[in-house]
Amino acid sequence: MVLERGKSTTECDILTEGEKVEQIKEFVYISSLLTNYGKHDGDIERRVNAGNKVNGALLANMSSKGVSRQAPLSVHKEVVISTLTYGSEIWVWYKKNESKINAVEMRSLRSMCGVKLG
Structure with missing residues (x-):
């Protein structure tokens, strides 16, 4: 290359x-x-997609009634956030990319806490 x-x-x-x-x-x-x-746009897009996949995979387990309130937040921090930000040390952060990452993070938190939009 x-x-x-x-x-x-x-x-x-x-x-x-x-x-x-x-x-x-x-x-x-x-x-x-x-x-x-x-540029890092493609890498950020890959991370956003990976974060969405992880969130979807964890959703059924984390929204279960038998799971403590603290468990989804710990999983969110350790799995979703690390999936989203792996390799981010080399990214040049632009507002559009930051908002994509934030949107996945907020979607994850809402779904794990059972909050629905609208």
């Missing part, structure tokens, strides 16, 4: 054992999406 600046694209011919190595525009490394243009 070649890191680009602007809209230009650079083609590189890299050979290993006589075969050309494929040049790519993005790949996942240690669960973070890296792109040739260096």
Whole structure:
């Protein structure tokens, strides 16, 4: 992968054992999406989707009457938040991305506490 600046694209011919190595525009490394243009929008979108999936998977268990009030909050903090923010240390935070992350977090808290909108 070649890191680009602007809209230009650079083609590189890299050979290993006589075969050309494929040049790519993005790949996942240690669960973070890296792109040739260096933006984190795709990675943030992946995290938002993962947070929604985790929330959905946990919802049935956490909204059960037999679960203490503190358990859903602990699970939210340890599972949902860590899923949402894994790799966020390298992100450049924009308002639109922050609001997406916050929306998943609030949806998780509402569903685990049994609060409905509207």
